[in-house]
Amino acid sequence: MKAINIYSLTRINDPALLSKLERQLSGRSGHLKIKAWETEGLRAFCSHLALVYEAAAGLKFYYSFSMPKLGKEFDLLRINDEYAVNIELKSGNVSDDAILRQLVQNRYYISALERNMVFYTYISGTDRLVRLTNSGRLIGADWNELADVLKRQGDCSTTDIEELFKEERYLISPLTDPARFLRQDYFLTSQQRDIKKQILKHMDVQYQGFTGFPGTGKTILLYDIAMQISRRDRVCVFHLGPHTAELEELNRRLKRIDFFYLREDGTLNVPGKYSAIFVDEGHRIDRSIMKSIREYAAEWKAPVIISYDREDAIHEEETGEGGAVMIEALPGFIRHRLTNRIRLNSELSAFIRCVMWLGEKNHRSLYPSVTLVYAADAGEAGIQLKYLQAEGYVFISDAAVPADVSGSADEGVRIEVTEAACKEYDDVVMLMDDSFIYDDHGYLRHAAQDPADQRVRRLFHGLSRAKKRVALLICNNPEVFKALLNVIQH
Numbered sequence: 435m436k437a438i439n440i441y442s443l444t445r446i447n448d449p450a451l452l453s454k455l456e457r458q459l460s461g462r463s464g465h466l467k468i469k470a471w472e473t474e475g476l477r478a479f480c481s482h483l484a485l486v487y488e489a490a491a492g493l494k495f496y497y498s499f500s501m502p503k504l505g506k507e508f509d510l511l512r513i514n515d516e517y518a519v520n521i522e523l524k525s526g527n528v529s530d531d532a533i534l535r536q537l538v539q540n541r542y543y544i545s546a547l548e549r550n551m552v553f554y555t556y557i558s559g560t561d562r563l564v565r566l567t568n569s570g571r572l573i574g575a576d577w578n579e580l581a582d583v584l585k586r587q588g589d590c591s592t593t594d595i596e597e598l599f600k601e602e603r604y605l606i607s608p609l610t611d612p613a614r615f616l617r618q619d620y621f622l623t624s625q626q627r628d629i630k631k632q633i634l635k636h637m638d639v640q641y642q643g644f645t646g647f648p649g650t651g652k653t654i655l656l657y658d659i660a661m662q663i664s665r666r667d668r669v670c671v672f673h674l675g676p677h678t679a680e681l682e683e684l685n686r687r688l689k690r691i692d693f694f695y696l697r698e699d700g701t702l703n704v705p706g707k708y709s710a711i712f713v714d715e716g717h718r719i720d721r722s723i724m725k726s727i728r729e730y731a732a733e734w735k736a737p738v739i740i741s742y743d744r745e746d747a748i749h750e751e752e753t754g755e756g757g758a759v760m761i762e763a764l765p766g767f768i769r770h771r772l773t774n775r776i777r778l779n780s781e782l783s784a785f786i787r788c789v790m791w792l793g794e795k796n797h798r799s800l801y802p803s804v805t806l807v808y809a810a811d812a813g814e815a816g817i818q819l820k821y822l823q824a825e826g827y828v829f830i831s832d833a834a835v836p837a838d839v840s841g842s843a844d845e846g847v848r849i850e851v852t853e854a855a856c857k858e859y860d861d862v863v864m865l866m867d868d869s870f871i872y873d874d875h876g877y878l879r880h881a882a883q884d885p886a887d888q889r890v891r892r893l894f895h896g897l898s899r900a901k902k903r904v905a906l907l908i909c910n911n912p913e914v915f916k917a918l919l920n921v922i923q924h
Contacts, residue, residue, distance in 0.1 A: 436461050437494040437592040440510070441484070444477040456497065461594075466498055471525040475558035479523060482556075482563075487581035495521075496595045506543055513598065517587040518549045521580075526559020530572055533557075537566040542621070547598060552583050608657045609680045610857050615657065616687055626655045629770040633659060633739060640731060641764040643716065643740035646772030648898030649783070652741040653714060655772070657684075659739060660712045664690035667709035672702060672727065674715040675855035702726045707734050715855055716742030719757035728764075738764075744771075745891065747790035749877040752890040782904055786897045788921045789906070790890070792876035801922040805905040808915050815865060815909040822905050823847065827863040830854050830896040832889065851896040862900035864893060868911045 438459040446452045452473060453465045483490040496511040510521040520540050524533070537553045544551055553566040554575060565575035591598075608615040622630065633642050646652055656671075663669050670692045673681060677695045685693040694704050702723060711731055713719070719727075719742075731738050742758055762769060785804050787794045807822070809815035823829060829848040869881045869889065880889045897904055908915040 435496065435499060435595050437496045437512070437590060437595070439492065440476060440495050440497055441480045441491040441493070443497070444473065444480050447473075449473065460497065468498075471558075472523065475523045475525055475556070478558045478561070479521070479556050482577050483581065483584075486577045487584065490581070490584075493584065494590060494592055499595055499599075501543070501599045506539075508540065511595070512584070512587065512590045513547070513549070513595075514587060514590045516550055517552065517583075518544050518547055519552045519583060519587060520544060520554070522553075522555040524555060524557045524559070526557055528557065530564075533564065534566070534570075534572045537572070538570060541566065543599075554580060607653055607858055608684060609653065609678060612680045612683045612687075615654070616684070618661075620654060620658075622655065622658060623651065625772060626651055626658075629772065630655060630659055630662075632770060634662070636768060637663075637710075637737050639737065639766060639768055641738050641740070641761075641767040642770070643713075643738075643742060643761055643767065644770040644772055645742050645744045645758065647744050647747075647783070648895060650772035652743070652772060656712055656714055656739065656741040660691055660710075661688070663710050664688065668692070669710040669712060670694060670704065670708040671712045671714060672723075674713065674718040674723070676853045678853070696723070702730075704730060709734070709736055711736050711738045713738065713740040713742075716740040716761055717745060717757040719760060721760070724760050743895070745894065747787045747794070748891055748894055749791075749873070749879060752877075752879060752888065782897075782900055782902075785904065785921070786894065789897070789918065790878050790894055792872060792917060792921070803903045804922055805903070806915065806918055806922065807905060807907045808912075809907060809909045811910055815907055819863065819865070819907060822863045822907070825861070827861045827903070827905050828859040828899075830859075830862055830864050830899060832892050832896075851892045854896060854899045857899060858901050859899050860901050861903040861905070862897060863905040863907060864896050865907045865909055866893065866911060866914055867909045870911060870914050872914065872917055 436459070438456065443452065443456055443459070446455060449468055449470065453468055456462070456468070457465050480490065483493075493512070496508070496513070498507065498509060499511055500507045508520055509523045510519075512519040520537075522533070522536060522540070533555045537555060540553060541551060555564050556562070557564075563575045563577065563580065564572050565579075567573055606614045606620045614620060629644055633644075636642060644652060644655065660669050660671060668690050672694050674696060681693055681695075684691070692706075692708070694702060697703060700720070700722065711727065711734075713727065727738060730736070740761055742761055745758065761767065781801060781803050784794075785801055805822075807818050809818055819829060830851050831848055832851045870893075871879050871881050873879050878890050878893075897906075906918065908918070
Protein backbone atom coordinates (compact mmCIF):
# COMPACT_ATOMS: atom_id res chain seq x y z
CA MET A 435 0.00 0.00 0.00
CA LYS A 436 1.39 3.42 -1.02
CA ALA A 437 1.14 6.83 0.62
CA ILE A 438 -1.48 9.15 -0.87
CA ASN A 439 -2.34 12.85 -0.98
CA ILE A 440 -5.15 13.10 1.58
CA TYR A 441 -6.02 16.70 0.61
CA SER A 442 -6.77 15.54 -2.91
CA LEU A 443 -8.81 12.64 -1.54
CA THR A 444 -11.03 14.91 0.56
CA ARG A 445 -12.11 17.05 -2.39
CA ILE A 446 -14.70 14.34 -3.14
CA ASN A 447 -17.98 14.08 -1.24
CA ASP A 448 -19.46 10.89 -2.70
CA PRO A 449 -18.28 7.99 -0.42
CA ALA A 450 -18.39 5.45 -3.28
CA LEU A 451 -16.24 7.59 -5.57
CA LEU A 452 -13.90 8.43 -2.71
CA SER A 453 -13.37 4.73 -1.98
CA LYS A 454 -12.58 4.00 -5.64
CA LEU A 455 -10.13 6.90 -5.84
CA GLU A 456 -8.42 5.87 -2.60
CA ARG A 457 -7.89 2.35 -3.93
CA GLN A 458 -6.45 3.69 -7.17
CA LEU A 459 -4.05 6.04 -5.36
CA SER A 460 -2.91 3.63 -2.63
CA GLY A 461 -2.79 0.42 -4.62
CA ARG A 462 -4.83 -1.28 -1.90
CA SER A 463 -6.02 -4.79 -2.81
CA GLY A 464 -9.66 -4.05 -2.01
CA HIS A 465 -12.02 -1.12 -1.54
CA LEU A 466 -11.88 0.66 1.81
CA LYS A 467 -15.21 1.30 3.52
CA ILE A 468 -15.09 4.97 4.45
CA LYS A 469 -17.83 6.37 6.69
CA ALA A 470 -19.20 9.89 6.34
CA TRP A 471 -17.79 11.06 9.69
CA GLU A 472 -14.36 9.80 8.69
CA THR A 473 -14.44 11.89 5.51
CA GLU A 474 -15.62 14.95 7.42
CA GLY A 475 -12.92 14.51 10.07
CA LEU A 476 -10.22 14.08 7.45
CA ARG A 477 -11.45 17.13 5.56
CA ALA A 478 -11.46 19.23 8.75
CA PHE A 479 -7.94 18.02 9.56
CA CYS A 480 -6.69 19.08 6.10
CA SER A 481 -8.37 22.47 6.37
CA HIS A 482 -6.81 23.26 9.76
CA LEU A 483 -3.36 22.21 8.60
CA ALA A 484 -3.64 24.24 5.39
CA LEU A 485 -4.25 27.44 7.40
CA VAL A 486 -0.83 27.20 9.08
CA TYR A 487 1.23 25.29 6.52
CA GLU A 488 1.23 26.48 2.92
CA ALA A 489 2.52 23.14 1.55
CA ALA A 490 -0.06 21.06 3.47
CA ALA A 491 -2.09 20.31 0.33
CA GLY A 492 0.88 18.45 -1.12
CA LEU A 493 1.58 16.17 1.86
CA LYS A 494 1.23 12.43 1.47
CA PHE A 495 0.25 10.00 4.23
CA TYR A 496 -0.40 6.32 4.53
CA TYR A 497 -4.15 6.33 5.10
CA SER A 498 -6.04 3.73 7.15
CA PHE A 499 -3.23 1.21 7.19
CA SER A 500 -3.81 -2.18 8.85
CA MET A 501 -0.77 -4.27 9.74
CA PRO A 502 -0.83 -7.60 7.87
CA LYS A 503 -2.24 -10.49 9.96
CA LEU A 504 -1.95 -8.51 13.18
CA GLY A 505 -5.11 -6.44 13.05
CA LYS A 506 -3.50 -3.19 14.25
CA GLU A 507 -4.75 -0.10 12.39
CA PHE A 508 -3.41 3.44 12.00
CA ASP A 509 -5.44 6.34 10.58
CA LEU A 510 -2.57 8.47 9.25
CA LEU A 511 1.13 7.63 9.09
CA ARG A 512 3.98 9.63 7.63
CA ILE A 513 7.39 7.94 7.69
CA ASN A 514 10.91 8.67 6.48
CA ASP A 515 14.38 7.54 7.56
CA GLU A 516 14.38 9.77 10.65
CA TYR A 517 10.77 10.38 11.69
CA ALA A 518 7.49 8.52 12.08
CA VAL A 519 4.43 10.75 12.56
CA ASN A 520 1.12 9.12 13.55
CA ILE A 521 -2.18 11.01 13.64
CA GLU A 522 -5.42 9.36 14.76
CA LEU A 523 -8.81 10.80 13.83
CA LYS A 524 -11.86 10.76 16.13
CA SER A 525 -15.30 12.24 15.60
CA GLY A 526 -16.02 12.80 19.29
CA ASN A 527 -17.47 11.06 22.33
CA VAL A 528 -14.17 9.41 23.25
CA SER A 529 -12.43 9.71 26.60
CA ASP A 530 -8.89 10.94 27.10
CA ASP A 531 -8.05 7.58 28.69
CA ALA A 532 -9.11 5.76 25.51
CA ILE A 533 -7.10 8.17 23.36
CA LEU A 534 -4.06 7.74 25.59
CA ARG A 535 -4.28 3.93 25.49
CA GLN A 536 -4.44 3.94 21.71
CA LEU A 537 -1.47 6.27 21.25
CA VAL A 538 0.65 4.34 23.77
CA GLN A 539 -0.17 1.13 21.94
CA ASN A 540 0.69 2.79 18.60
CA ARG A 541 4.02 3.85 20.06
CA TYR A 542 4.81 0.23 20.91
CA TYR A 543 4.27 -0.95 17.34
CA ILE A 544 6.00 1.97 15.65
CA SER A 545 9.00 1.81 18.00
CA ALA A 546 10.15 -1.29 16.08
CA LEU A 547 11.02 1.05 13.18
CA GLU A 548 13.70 2.70 15.37
CA ARG A 549 12.88 6.29 14.40
CA ASN A 550 11.98 9.50 16.20
CA MET A 551 8.26 9.26 16.87
CA VAL A 552 5.44 11.80 17.24
CA PHE A 553 1.80 10.96 18.04
CA TYR A 554 -1.31 13.12 17.74
CA THR A 555 -5.07 12.67 17.85
CA TYR A 556 -7.54 15.08 16.24
CA ILE A 557 -11.11 15.02 17.61
CA SER A 558 -13.23 16.70 14.95
CA GLY A 559 -16.42 16.77 17.03
CA THR A 560 -14.82 19.09 19.58
CA ASP A 561 -12.19 20.51 17.19
CA ARG A 562 -9.41 19.45 19.54
CA LEU A 563 -5.82 18.40 18.84
CA VAL A 564 -3.83 16.47 21.47
CA ARG A 565 -0.34 14.96 21.61
CA LEU A 566 1.36 12.08 23.43
CA THR A 567 4.43 13.23 25.36
CA ASN A 568 7.64 11.22 25.67
CA SER A 569 6.71 10.51 29.29
CA GLY A 570 3.41 8.97 28.20
CA ARG A 571 1.00 11.79 29.08
CA LEU A 572 -1.71 13.33 26.91
CA ILE A 573 -1.50 17.10 26.47
CA GLY A 574 -3.17 19.74 24.32
CA ALA A 575 -1.43 20.70 21.09
CA ASP A 576 -1.83 23.39 18.44
CA TRP A 577 -1.69 23.30 14.66
CA ASN A 578 1.45 25.40 14.35
CA GLU A 579 3.27 22.83 16.46
CA LEU A 580 2.11 19.97 14.19
CA ALA A 581 3.04 21.99 11.10
CA ASP A 582 6.58 22.47 12.48
CA VAL A 583 6.89 18.71 13.03
CA LEU A 584 5.85 17.99 9.44
CA LYS A 585 8.22 20.66 8.10
CA ARG A 586 11.15 19.15 10.02
CA GLN A 587 10.24 15.74 8.71
CA GLY A 588 10.37 16.87 5.10
CA ASP A 589 9.86 14.25 2.42
CA CYS A 590 8.35 10.93 3.43
CA SER A 591 8.36 7.41 2.10
CA THR A 592 5.66 6.67 -0.47
CA THR A 593 6.50 3.04 -1.22
CA ASP A 594 4.80 -0.14 0.00
CA ILE A 595 4.33 0.26 3.77
CA GLU A 596 3.97 -3.48 4.34
CA GLU A 597 7.74 -3.76 3.86
CA LEU A 598 8.23 -1.62 6.98
CA PHE A 599 5.74 -3.48 9.15
CA LYS A 600 6.61 -7.12 8.57
CA GLU A 601 5.08 -9.32 11.24
CA GLU A 602 8.39 -10.98 12.18
CA ARG A 603 9.33 -7.70 13.89
CA TYR A 604 6.60 -8.36 16.45
CA LEU A 605 5.97 -12.11 16.57
CA ILE A 606 8.07 -14.26 18.84
CA SER A 607 8.04 -17.76 20.26
CA PRO A 608 8.96 -18.23 23.93
CA LEU A 609 11.08 -21.20 22.88
CA THR A 610 12.87 -19.39 20.05
CA ASP A 611 13.45 -16.10 21.89
CA PRO A 612 12.92 -16.58 25.64
CA ALA A 613 14.69 -13.31 26.47
CA ARG A 614 12.14 -11.23 24.55
CA PHE A 615 9.30 -13.22 26.09
CA LEU A 616 10.62 -12.60 29.60
CA ARG A 617 10.90 -8.87 28.84
CA GLN A 618 7.30 -9.08 27.58
CA ASP A 619 8.54 -7.64 24.31
CA TYR A 620 5.67 -9.15 22.35
CA PHE A 621 1.98 -8.62 21.72
CA LEU A 622 -1.16 -10.70 21.31
CA THR A 623 -3.42 -10.32 18.31
CA SER A 624 -7.03 -9.29 18.83
CA GLN A 625 -8.10 -12.93 18.46
CA GLN A 626 -5.55 -14.09 21.02
CA ARG A 627 -6.63 -11.36 23.45
CA ASP A 628 -10.27 -12.38 23.06
CA ILE A 629 -9.51 -16.05 23.78
CA LYS A 630 -7.37 -15.05 26.77
CA LYS A 631 -10.25 -13.00 28.14
CA GLN A 632 -12.68 -15.92 27.72
CA ILE A 633 -10.33 -18.40 29.41
CA LEU A 634 -9.69 -16.12 32.39
CA LYS A 635 -13.44 -15.55 32.68
CA HIS A 636 -14.08 -19.31 32.97
CA MET A 637 -11.29 -20.38 35.31
CA ASP A 638 -13.93 -22.16 37.41
CA VAL A 639 -14.26 -24.68 34.55
CA GLN A 640 -12.06 -27.78 35.01
CA TYR A 641 -10.91 -28.15 31.39
CA GLN A 642 -10.38 -25.50 28.73
CA GLY A 643 -8.13 -25.29 25.71
CA PHE A 644 -7.44 -23.74 22.38
CA THR A 645 -6.52 -25.30 19.09
CA GLY A 646 -5.36 -24.14 15.71
CA PHE A 647 -3.03 -25.02 12.89
CA PRO A 648 0.72 -24.61 13.47
CA GLY A 649 1.64 -20.93 13.28
CA THR A 650 -1.52 -19.53 14.90
CA GLY A 651 0.29 -18.44 18.09
CA LYS A 652 -0.83 -21.08 20.57
CA THR A 653 2.40 -21.35 22.59
CA ILE A 654 2.80 -17.60 23.18
CA LEU A 655 -0.87 -17.38 24.23
CA LEU A 656 -0.58 -20.31 26.65
CA TYR A 657 2.56 -18.93 28.28
CA ASP A 658 1.13 -15.41 28.45
CA ILE A 659 -1.93 -16.68 30.34
CA ALA A 660 0.34 -18.71 32.64
CA MET A 661 2.40 -15.57 33.33
CA GLN A 662 -0.69 -13.58 34.29
CA ILE A 663 -2.09 -16.22 36.65
CA SER A 664 1.34 -16.79 38.22
CA ARG A 665 1.31 -13.22 39.53
CA ARG A 666 -1.05 -14.38 42.27
CA ASP A 667 -0.62 -18.20 42.37
CA ARG A 668 1.99 -20.82 41.54
CA VAL A 669 1.24 -22.68 38.33
CA CYS A 670 2.89 -25.48 36.38
CA VAL A 671 3.41 -26.18 32.69
CA PHE A 672 3.47 -29.73 31.36
CA HIS A 673 5.49 -29.50 28.14
CA LEU A 674 4.94 -32.62 26.05
CA GLY A 675 7.52 -31.65 23.43
CA PRO A 676 11.32 -31.85 23.70
CA HIS A 677 13.21 -30.67 26.78
CA THR A 678 15.25 -27.72 25.49
CA ALA A 679 17.74 -25.17 26.83
CA GLU A 680 15.22 -22.39 26.12
CA LEU A 681 12.66 -24.07 28.36
CA GLU A 682 15.28 -24.43 31.07
CA GLU A 683 15.91 -20.68 30.88
CA LEU A 684 12.19 -19.97 31.28
CA ASN A 685 11.99 -22.44 34.17
CA ARG A 686 14.97 -20.82 35.89
CA ARG A 687 13.80 -17.23 35.55
CA LEU A 688 10.03 -17.60 36.01
CA LYS A 689 9.95 -18.08 39.76
CA ARG A 690 6.23 -18.82 40.06
CA ILE A 691 5.96 -21.14 37.03
CA ASP A 692 7.47 -24.63 37.13
CA PHE A 693 8.00 -26.68 33.97
CA PHE A 694 7.71 -30.46 33.86
CA TYR A 695 8.55 -32.86 31.05
CA LEU A 696 7.90 -36.48 30.24
CA ARG A 697 10.37 -38.87 31.84
CA GLU A 698 12.10 -41.53 29.77
CA ASP A 699 9.32 -44.01 30.57
CA GLY A 700 6.74 -41.52 29.23
CA THR A 701 5.27 -40.58 32.63
CA LEU A 702 4.93 -37.36 34.61
CA ASN A 703 6.27 -36.94 38.14
CA VAL A 704 5.24 -33.71 39.85
CA PRO A 705 6.15 -32.99 43.45
CA GLY A 706 4.16 -30.26 45.15
CA LYS A 707 0.82 -28.67 44.40
CA TYR A 708 -0.25 -25.97 41.93
CA SER A 709 -3.26 -23.71 41.44
CA ALA A 710 -3.46 -24.23 37.66
CA ILE A 711 -2.10 -26.69 35.11
CA PHE A 712 -1.03 -25.65 31.61
CA VAL A 713 -0.37 -28.27 28.93
CA ASP A 714 1.71 -27.39 25.85
CA GLU A 715 1.86 -29.60 22.73
CA GLY A 716 -1.34 -31.30 23.86
CA HIS A 717 -1.77 -33.14 20.55
CA ARG A 718 1.09 -35.41 21.70
CA ILE A 719 -0.89 -36.66 24.67
CA ASP A 720 -1.64 -40.34 25.18
CA ARG A 721 -3.99 -42.15 27.54
CA SER A 722 -1.49 -42.62 30.37
CA ILE A 723 -0.46 -38.93 30.34
CA MET A 724 -4.10 -37.87 30.20
CA LYS A 725 -4.84 -40.07 33.22
CA SER A 726 -2.00 -38.42 35.20
CA ILE A 727 -3.17 -34.91 34.30
CA ARG A 728 -6.73 -35.66 35.35
CA GLU A 729 -5.53 -37.12 38.65
CA TYR A 730 -3.41 -34.04 39.42
CA ALA A 731 -6.29 -31.73 38.48
CA ALA A 732 -8.69 -33.60 40.78
CA GLU A 733 -6.22 -33.74 43.69
CA TRP A 734 -5.28 -30.05 43.49
CA LYS A 735 -8.74 -28.86 42.39
CA ALA A 736 -6.85 -27.01 39.67
CA PRO A 737 -8.16 -25.90 36.26
CA VAL A 738 -6.38 -27.29 33.19
CA ILE A 739 -5.66 -25.17 30.10
CA ILE A 740 -4.37 -27.06 27.06
CA SER A 741 -2.93 -25.88 23.74
CA TYR A 742 -2.88 -28.35 20.87
CA ASP A 743 -2.54 -28.43 17.10
CA ARG A 744 -5.35 -29.07 14.70
CA GLU A 745 -4.40 -31.90 12.38
CA ASP A 746 -7.49 -31.91 10.16
CA ALA A 747 -5.33 -31.86 7.03
CA ILE A 748 -3.91 -35.29 7.88
CA HIS A 749 -5.83 -38.49 7.22
CA GLU A 750 -7.28 -39.64 10.54
CA GLU A 751 -5.56 -43.02 10.28
CA GLU A 752 -2.19 -41.30 10.10
CA THR A 753 -2.72 -39.43 13.37
CA GLY A 754 -3.22 -42.60 15.40
CA GLU A 755 -5.54 -42.26 18.37
CA GLY A 756 -5.09 -38.50 18.31
CA GLY A 757 -4.51 -36.27 21.31
CA ALA A 758 -7.10 -33.77 20.09
CA VAL A 759 -9.83 -36.42 20.28
CA MET A 760 -8.99 -37.24 23.90
CA ILE A 761 -8.72 -33.58 24.88
CA GLU A 762 -12.06 -32.61 23.38
CA ALA A 763 -13.72 -35.62 25.07
CA LEU A 764 -12.83 -34.29 28.54
CA PRO A 765 -15.96 -33.65 30.64
CA GLY A 766 -17.24 -30.11 30.20
CA PHE A 767 -14.28 -29.17 27.98
CA ILE A 768 -14.50 -25.64 26.51
CA ARG A 769 -12.70 -25.29 23.18
CA HIS A 770 -11.47 -22.07 21.65
CA ARG A 771 -10.10 -21.91 18.13
CA LEU A 772 -7.29 -19.79 16.73
CA THR A 773 -7.75 -19.27 13.01
CA ASN A 774 -5.30 -16.49 12.09
CA ARG A 775 -1.93 -17.74 10.86
CA ILE A 776 0.45 -15.17 12.28
CA ARG A 777 3.73 -17.00 11.75
CA LEU A 778 3.24 -19.12 8.64
CA ASN A 779 2.50 -17.08 5.52
CA SER A 780 -0.63 -17.88 3.52
CA GLU A 781 1.33 -19.27 0.57
CA LEU A 782 3.17 -21.87 2.65
CA SER A 783 0.03 -22.68 4.61
CA ALA A 784 -1.89 -23.43 1.41
CA PHE A 785 0.94 -25.53 0.01
CA ILE A 786 1.37 -27.66 3.15
CA ARG A 787 -2.33 -28.44 3.29
CA CYS A 788 -2.22 -29.46 -0.38
CA VAL A 789 0.74 -31.74 0.38
CA MET A 790 -1.35 -33.49 3.02
CA TRP A 791 -4.42 -33.74 0.80
CA LEU A 792 -4.48 -33.17 -2.95
CA GLY A 793 -8.20 -32.43 -2.71
CA GLU A 794 -7.59 -29.29 -0.65
CA LYS A 795 -8.96 -26.21 -2.41
CA ASN A 796 -6.01 -24.59 -4.13
CA HIS A 797 -6.72 -20.94 -4.91
CA ARG A 798 -3.12 -20.07 -5.72
CA SER A 799 -1.58 -20.28 -9.17
CA LEU A 800 2.02 -19.60 -8.08
CA TYR A 801 4.18 -20.71 -5.17
CA PRO A 802 7.37 -18.61 -5.36
CA SER A 803 8.43 -19.62 -1.84
CA VAL A 804 8.23 -23.36 -2.56
CA THR A 805 11.04 -25.43 -4.12
CA LEU A 806 10.65 -29.03 -5.32
CA VAL A 807 13.79 -31.08 -5.95
CA TYR A 808 13.97 -34.63 -7.27
CA ALA A 809 16.67 -37.25 -6.60
CA ALA A 810 16.79 -40.76 -8.06
CA ASP A 811 18.46 -42.25 -4.98
CA ALA A 812 19.84 -41.41 -1.54
CA GLY A 813 23.23 -40.43 -2.95
CA GLU A 814 21.74 -37.81 -5.27
CA ALA A 815 19.48 -36.63 -2.42
CA GLY A 816 22.53 -36.10 -0.22
CA ILE A 817 24.23 -33.99 -2.88
CA GLN A 818 21.16 -31.80 -3.42
CA LEU A 819 20.58 -31.46 0.31
CA LYS A 820 24.08 -30.12 0.75
CA TYR A 821 23.43 -27.27 -1.68
CA LEU A 822 20.01 -26.48 -0.21
CA GLN A 823 21.64 -26.15 3.20
CA ALA A 824 24.24 -23.83 1.69
CA GLU A 825 21.34 -21.59 0.64
CA GLY A 826 20.23 -21.36 4.28
CA TYR A 827 17.63 -24.13 4.52
CA VAL A 828 17.38 -25.95 7.84
CA PHE A 829 17.10 -29.71 7.30
CA ILE A 830 14.32 -31.06 9.51
CA SER A 831 14.76 -34.80 9.60
CA ASP A 832 13.59 -37.92 11.41
CA ALA A 833 15.11 -41.28 12.21
CA ALA A 834 13.71 -42.86 9.02
CA VAL A 835 15.85 -40.72 6.69
CA PRO A 836 18.52 -42.88 4.96
CA ALA A 837 21.94 -42.72 6.62
CA ASP A 838 23.80 -41.56 3.49
CA VAL A 839 21.38 -38.62 3.15
CA SER A 840 21.57 -37.78 6.86
CA GLY A 841 25.35 -37.86 6.84
CA SER A 842 25.53 -35.21 4.15
CA ALA A 843 23.80 -32.75 6.46
CA ASP A 844 26.86 -32.30 8.64
CA GLU A 845 27.87 -29.12 6.79
CA GLY A 846 24.51 -27.42 7.35
CA VAL A 847 21.87 -27.08 10.02
CA ARG A 848 20.07 -30.35 10.74
CA ILE A 849 17.47 -30.86 13.43
CA GLU A 850 15.21 -33.75 14.38
CA VAL A 851 11.53 -33.05 13.82
CA THR A 852 10.80 -33.73 17.50
CA GLU A 853 13.32 -31.05 18.51
CA ALA A 854 11.75 -28.52 16.15
CA ALA A 855 8.44 -28.48 18.04
CA CYS A 856 7.33 -24.95 19.04
CA LYS A 857 10.31 -23.42 17.24
CA GLU A 858 10.46 -21.62 13.92
CA TYR A 859 12.94 -21.25 11.09
CA ASP A 860 12.99 -18.97 8.07
CA ASP A 861 13.66 -21.76 5.54
CA VAL A 862 12.97 -25.48 5.95
CA VAL A 863 13.83 -28.48 3.77
CA MET A 864 12.39 -31.96 4.37
CA LEU A 865 12.74 -35.25 2.54
CA MET A 866 10.00 -37.50 1.16
CA ASP A 867 11.20 -40.95 0.13
CA ASP A 868 9.40 -43.77 -1.68
CA SER A 869 7.46 -44.78 1.44
CA PHE A 870 5.02 -41.88 0.89
CA ILE A 871 1.99 -42.43 -1.33
CA TYR A 872 -1.30 -40.73 -2.15
CA ASP A 873 -4.39 -42.89 -1.62
CA ASP A 874 -7.41 -43.01 -3.90
CA HIS A 875 -8.93 -39.99 -2.11
CA GLY A 876 -5.78 -37.85 -2.49
CA TYR A 877 -4.59 -38.12 1.13
CA LEU A 878 -0.88 -38.46 1.81
CA ARG A 879 -0.25 -41.81 3.45
CA HIS A 880 2.69 -43.88 4.57
CA ALA A 881 3.11 -47.09 2.57
CA ALA A 882 3.42 -49.18 5.72
CA GLN A 883 0.10 -47.70 6.93
CA ASP A 884 1.37 -47.98 10.47
CA PRO A 885 -0.07 -45.15 12.60
CA ALA A 886 2.63 -45.77 15.22
CA ASP A 887 5.27 -44.61 12.73
CA GLN A 888 3.46 -41.31 12.01
CA ARG A 889 5.85 -40.09 9.31
CA VAL A 890 3.04 -38.16 7.61
CA ARG A 891 2.30 -36.40 10.87
CA ARG A 892 5.98 -35.56 11.41
CA LEU A 893 6.23 -34.20 7.86
CA PHE A 894 3.24 -31.93 8.49
CA HIS A 895 4.65 -30.53 11.74
CA GLY A 896 8.16 -30.18 10.33
CA LEU A 897 7.06 -28.20 7.26
CA SER A 898 4.91 -26.02 9.50
CA ARG A 899 8.04 -24.74 11.27
CA ALA A 900 8.92 -22.62 8.20
CA LYS A 901 8.28 -18.88 8.11
CA LYS A 902 9.52 -17.88 4.65
CA ARG A 903 10.52 -20.78 2.38
CA VAL A 904 9.93 -24.51 2.05
CA ALA A 905 11.87 -27.04 -0.02
CA LEU A 906 10.75 -30.64 -0.52
CA LEU A 907 13.40 -33.11 -1.58
CA ILE A 908 11.62 -36.05 -3.27
CA CYS A 909 13.76 -39.19 -3.35
CA ASN A 910 12.95 -42.09 -5.71
CA ASN A 911 9.24 -41.29 -5.77
CA PRO A 912 8.20 -40.01 -9.23
CA GLU A 913 4.45 -40.31 -8.55
CA VAL A 914 4.55 -38.05 -5.50
CA PHE A 915 6.86 -35.60 -7.31
CA LYS A 916 4.45 -35.43 -10.25
CA ALA A 917 1.49 -34.85 -7.91
CA LEU A 918 3.21 -32.00 -6.05
CA LEU A 919 4.47 -30.43 -9.27
CA ASN A 920 0.84 -30.30 -10.39
CA VAL A 921 -0.03 -28.54 -7.12
CA ILE A 922 2.43 -25.68 -7.60
CA GLN A 923 1.80 -25.34 -11.35
CA HIS A 924 -1.90 -26.16 -11.61
